[in-house]
Structures are given as structure tokens and as C-alpha cells.
Amino acid sequence: MPAGHLHAPQGPEACEFKKDICAIGAPYYIKDINSLCGGQPTLQRVNIISEPSTGGDPSARYCVAWTGSASDTTRDGVLLMNAPGVQCGADLVNPAGSGDAPGEYAVFYDTEQNCTPLYPGTRQTYPVVLDYSSLGDQEAPTYVCLSEHLGA
Numbered sequence: 001m002p003a004g005h006l007h008a009p010q011g012p013e014a015c016e017f018k019k020d021i022c023a024i025g026a027p028y029y030i031k032d033i034n035s036l037c038g039g040q041p042t043l044q045r046v047n048i049i050s051e052p053s054t055g056g057d058p059s060a061r062y063c064v065a066w067t068g069s070a071s072d073t074t075r076d077g078v079l080l081m082n083a084p085g086v087q088c089g090a091d092l093v094n095p096a097g098s099g100d101a102p103g104e105y106a107v108f109y110d111t112e113q114n115c116t117p118l119y120p121g122t123r124q125t126y127p128v129v130l131d132y133s134s135l136g137d138q139e140a141p142t143y144v145c146l147s148e149h150l151g152a
Contacts, residue, residue, distance in 0.1 A: 063088030
């Protein structure tokens with residue numbers, strides 16, 4: 001077996017690199033992923049370069065459309081409200097799951113959240129701090145859980 005590969009119980013056809021399994025946003029399921037990857041997903045930073053002009057009602061759904069540059073821990077994005085899913089690269093989600101009634105779907109926080117309960121054993125959902133400084137306003141950074149869109 002090549003170095004760095006992991007085999008799933010099905011055999012060699014289900015072989016992935018550890019770096020791909022542990023990558024932020026990756027959908028691969030591993031029962032004890034935190035042991036494999038060295039702990040919980042690390043806090044990422046999203047530089048918000050545009051946001052909705054109004055603060056939306058409590059039942060609004062938010063997502064981020066990825067733009068421009070990215071590094072290992074920082075990406076640029078546009079915060080969208082009630083946008084069609086096709087426009088979004090990742091959704092802002094409640095760490096405990098989505099609320100059914102308006103007002104129960106809190107997605108913005110003052111402190112970092114544990115985002116892994118939504119998809120345990122994966123890196124699909126991860127903690128993020130939204131940085132609004134590039135917009136030139138004095139809005140404080142907010143903490144969210146992002147869940148990557150998968151597939152086409």
C-alpha cells in the first residue's frame with residue numbers, strides 16, 4: 001500500500017489519502033476521525049467581502065459563496081441571505097441541527113462553536129470566524145459553523 005493511503009473495509013478500491021480525509025470540508029467518514037486527524041477541525045477564517053444590505057428575519061437562511069483567494073486557514077467569500085443553493089459554496093448551520101420553527105435557527109455566535117455533531121466522523125462541517133474588516137465597517141467578527149456543499 002502506498003504511504004499515506006488508508007484502506008476502507010471494502011478493500012483497495014476505497015483508498016484515500018489521509019490529507020484528503022482530514023481536509024476542511026471533506027465528506028469522508030471515519031469512525032474515529034479526530035484520532036486520525038489529530039483532533040477537532042481547526043477554526044477557519046472567512047473574509048467577508050460583501051454581505052446582505054439588511055439583517056434578515058430569524059427564519060432567513062445564510063450561506064457563503066466562495067470568491068477569489070484561499071489559503072490553508074483563510075478564504076474570501078460573499079455572505080448571502082435566502083440564496084438558491086446553487087450560488088452557495090457552504091451553508092451557515094446550527095451546530096445542533098437546523099431549527100424547525102422561525103427563530104430557532106441561530107447560526108451567528110460570539111464564541112467558537114463545536115460544529116462536528118452535525119456530521120460526526122467527517123470534516124464536512126467546521127468552525128469559522130467571519131471577518132468583516134474588508135467591508136470597512138466596525139462590525140465585530142462572528143463565529144459560525146459552515147457545512148460544505150458536496151457534488152456538482
